[in-house]
Amino acid sequence: xxxxxxxxxxxxxxxxxxxxxxxxxxxxxxxxxxxxxxxxxxxxxxxxxxxxxxxxxxxxxxxxxxxxxxxxxxxxxxxxxxxxxxxxxxxxxxxxxxxxxxxxxxxxxxxxxxxxxxxxxxxxxxxxxxxxxxxxxxxxxxxxxxxxxxxxxxxxxxxxxxxxxxxxxxxxxxxxxxxxxxxxxxxxxxxxxxxxxxxxxxxxxxxxxxxxxxxxxxxxxxxxxxxxxxxxxxxxxxxxxxxxxxxxxxxxxxxxxxxxxxxxxxxxxxxxxxxxxxxxxxxxxxxxxxxxxxxxxxxxxxxxxxxxxxxxxxxxxxxxxxxxxxxxxxxxxxxxxxxxxxxxxxxxxxxxxxxxxxxxxxxxxxxxxxxxxxxxxxxxxxxxxxxxxxxxxxxxxxxxxxxxxxxxxxxxxxx
Numbered sequence: 001x002x003x004x005x006x007x008x009x010x011x012x013x014x015x016x017x018x019x020x021x022x023x024x025x026x027x028x029x030x031x032x033x034x035x036x037x038x039x040x041x042x043x044x045x046x047x048x049x050x051x052x053x054x055x056x057x058x059x060x061x062x063x064x065x066x067x068x069x070x071x072x073x074x075x076x077x078x079x080x081x082x083x084x085x086x087x088x089x090x091x092x093x094x095x096x097x098x099x100x101x102x103x104x105x106x107x108x109x110x111x112x113x114x115x116x117x118x119x120x121x122x123x124x125x126x127x128x129x130x131x132x133x134x135x136x137x138x139x140x141x142x143x144x145x146x147x148x149x150x151x152x153x154x155x156x157x158x159x160x161x162x163x164x165x166x167x168x169x170x171x172x173x174x175x176x177x178x179x180x181x182x183x184x185x186x187x188x189x190x191x192x193x194x195x196x197x198x199x200x201x202x203x204x205x206x207x208x209x210x211x212x213x214x215x216x217x218x219x220x221x222x223x224x225x226x227x228x229x230x231x232x233x234x235x236x237x238x239x240x241x242x243x244x245x246x247x248x249x250x251x252x253x254x255x256x257x258x259x260x261x262x263x264x265x266x267x268x269x270x271x272x273x274x275x276x277x278x279x280x281x282x283x284x285x286x287x288x289x290x291x292x293x294x295x296x297x298x299x300x301x302x303x304x305x306x307x308x309x310x311x312x313x314x315x316x317x318x319x320x321x322x323x324x325x326x327x328x329x330x331x332x333x334x335x336x337x338x339x340x341x342x343x344x345x346x347x348x349x350x351x352x353x354x355x356x357x358x359x360x361x362x363x364x365x366x367x368x369x370x371x372x373x374x375x376x377x378x379x380x381x382x383x384x385x386x387x388x389x390x391x392x393x394x395x396x397x398x399x400x401x402x403x404x405x406x407x408x409x410x411x412x413x414x415x
Contacts, residue, residue, distance in 0.1 A: 006189050010181045017177055021170045029163055036155045040135035041128070043085055047148050048139045052089040052102060054082035086151035090118035094143045106151060118147040207252035214245045250381045254364070254388055269307040271342060272299050275335045278314040286322055286331060293322070293331040301335065301342055303415050305393050310413075313389045314344070316382045317409055321348035324407075337415070341395075344411040353407055358399045361409075362387040383409075 046054065078084075086106045091099040096119060101111045109117075117131060122145070127138045133153040139146045221237045228234070279295045286293040303310075314333075321331045325348040334345040364384045390397045395413040402408075 005192065006185050009185050009188065010178070013181050014174065014178055018174060021174070025163075025166050025170060028166070029159075032159055032162065036152060036159060037130075037135065039155075040150050040152050041137070043081065043087075044128075044135065044137040044148055044150055047087065047089070047150075048137055048146070052146055052148055054085070087149060088114045089146055089148045090114050091144055091146045092118060092122055094145070096122050099144060108151070109149075114149070117149055121147055207248045207255075210248050211245070214241055214248070217241050218245075247381075250385065254381060254385050265306050265308070266304055267307060268302055268304045269310075270301070271303045271310070272297050272301040272335065274307065274311055275314055275333065275344070278311060278318065279333050281315075282318045282322060289322065290327055291322060291325055291329050291331060293318075293333075295333045296335070297333070298336045301337055303342060303413060305413070306389075309389045309392070313386050313411070314346075316386045317344075317346040317411075320382050320409075321346050321407075325349050326351045338412075341412045341414050344413065345408060347406065347408045349406050351405070353401055353404055355401060355404065358401065361399050362397070386411075 086108075088101070088103040088106045088109050090101045093099055098115055098118075101114050101118075103109055103111055103114050117134065117136075121131060121136055121138065128136060130136075130152075131149070133151060133156055134149040135152050136147060136149045139148070218238060218241045221234055221241065225234045225238075275297050276295070279293070279297070282293060318331070318333065325331055329349040331348045332346070334343070334347070336343055362383045364381060387397055390411055390413070393413055395411060397409065397411050400408050400410070
């Protein structure tokens with residue numbers, strides 16, 4: 001349990017950090033990409049307004065002689081923009097035929113390549129966007145359509161380099177944090193481990209200490225019965241003493257199962273035969289309660305494990321199904337091999353079980369319906385012991401319901 005808590009702590013922390021870094025990186029990347037696109041569109045708009053060229057003007061920010069208005073060049077973001085920009089344009093008629101092309105401001109593209117780019121955009125029907133490393137804009141005037149392409153290779157290469165660097169740094173940071181969390185999580189959960197170990201030792205020690213007085217009480221009750229004869233008070237003392245002894249034994253067993261990482265007696269045994277024998281032992285009990293119990297067991301299955309513990313596991317699941325199924329209810333046990341595991345499934349109908357209760361079924365002392373305690377005589381430890389047995393065999397367990405009127409418990413045990 002502590003190991004799972006530690007794994008959950010590390011997983012939750014790493015997932016939270018990953019989400020935060022991902023949001024930050026995506027936000028920065030989107031803003032940078034948008035800045036590149038906006039700057040390119042601004043430059044393209046100037047080229048469109050001036051028929052595919054930058055305005056030829058006097059020095060930046062001055063007015064023409066005899067004119068009160070400053071020249072058009074003052075609207076450029078930088079006076080160096082016309083000299084830094086690499087672009088080309090192609091003009092097509094309404095049928096897509098080439099009227100003219102201008103590649104004088106770019107060395108990487110010849111006329112044929114420029115025409116291919118223009119016709120590709122013409123066929124797509126788009127009015128703007130990126131085509132490779134080129135940001136383009138489309139302007140239609142009369143029967144002519146001008147396609148202007150601006151080279152954004154330098155800006156895009158810088159953007160991609162930033163993204164790659166950001167990803168590398170983020171992954172390195174995540175790995176570093178993972179190493180630190182693995183190291184620090186041990187110290188974080190250390191107090192819980194100590195408390196949990198103390199709790200298990202207390203249960204084991206208290207259980208052993210309770211055995212002696214319970215045995216004495218039961219013996220005294222038998223002696224008192226021989227002296228005074230049988231009566232309801234003595235029967236009640238013996239019944240409650242036995243009930244307390246069973247509870248103590250269950251707590252000790254659960255504590256021992258959780259302490260062990262692997263069972264003591266690991267042997268190869270015929271699982272199919274064991275399941276059939278255990279199922280047969282519940283046939284009479286189910287029949288006396290007017291309940292139908294069936295089995296579908298794949299023959300010749302075997303596994304390596306603690307045979308006594310697996311027998312107890314199947315008995316707990318069947319006993320739970322018989323106790324909590326309604327009158328005339330159906331119970332079924334299925335055992336089959338799936339890849340490298342054996343799948344054990346116990347199904348039973350039940351008057352009502354909420355999906356919210358499923359995750360708590362394997363908790364200690366948990367019952368879905370407390371009103372049935374006195375009728376079933378359970379302590380709420382059966383499924384907890386079953387879960388401990390499965391964990392000791394490195395298996396998996398789950399509970400599900402399709403209609404909230406049936407319960408299916410599925411166990412996977414490695415072969």
